[in-house]
Amino acid sequence: MRKPLILNPNKLEDSVRIKQIKNNGAKIVDSFKESINELFQIQNPSQHSSKILLEEFTKYHKQKQFANWIYYPWNNNLVRILSEPLFTELRTARNRDLVTKDEQKIFYNSTIGIVGLSVGNSVAASIVYGGGAKRMKLADFDRLSISNLNRIRTSLINFGMKKTEIISREIYEINPYSELEIFGDGLSLKVLNDFFIGKNPLDIIIDEMDNLYLKVQLRILAKKLKVPVVMATDNGDNVVVDIERYDLDPKRRIFNTDIPEKELYS
Secondary structure (H helix, E strand, C coil), rough: CCEEEEEEEECHHHHHHHHHHHHHCCEEEEEEHHHHHHHHHHHCCHHCCCCHHHHHHHHHHHHHHCEEEEEEECCCCCEEEEEEHHHHHHHCCEEEECCHHHHHHHCHHHHHEEEEECCCHHHHHHHHHCCCCCCCEEEEECCCHHHHHHHHCHHHHHCCEEHHHHHHHHHHCCCCCEEEEECCCCCCCCCCHHHHHHCCCCCCEEECCHHHHHHHHHHHHHHHHCCCCCEEEECCCCCEEEEEEECCCCCCCHHHHHCCCHHHHH
């Protein structure tokens, strides 16, 4: 999986790279001016109509070079956006009446694992759109087929592409400062520990896979590590939502059922 390049124009090497990319015919998208205007209004609501203050605000941010260029190699787009703290503040500004500042910070700095990227594709995108989870771990072995287009937000152009690649591109195009760990061969017992722990231990896992055996093994480890599990699945015309708060109750039964766990493990 190729990641976008985050290029800081204040660094000589990055500045040279930006010029090269521009000269090679990249499509330029410059959101800096509009973003600064929006940021000023957000930070100065009582003075949002002051042109003098806006000019000073803009001048200050230009001098400080609070911006990066983001290059997306898969579509040859070069986008200028604010640096991460300001970009995040601006991107989540309309969440303020929905979540508190502290809640937003926790949400953004969390690490979320998603297994199964058919339904999980929309889950991952919704989390990022909502301003959450800078860090994500995404697992799926499958590639896009035509029948997947009833639930995956993508296009025919991506037919045959790995589902992990499809959602990763979408996430990076929403928030290029995201940090993604990709498990492109899907979840297995071999990588289960790395998925849960690794560089960034999970805060929560969202289970959208079909493999019942791995669902059980996932929950055994989740109980041990006290990681909550959320699952939504079809049940005919209905939907079952299962929430297992192993962080609060590590003795909770798997799937919240009365089935003896020895039968689940066998």
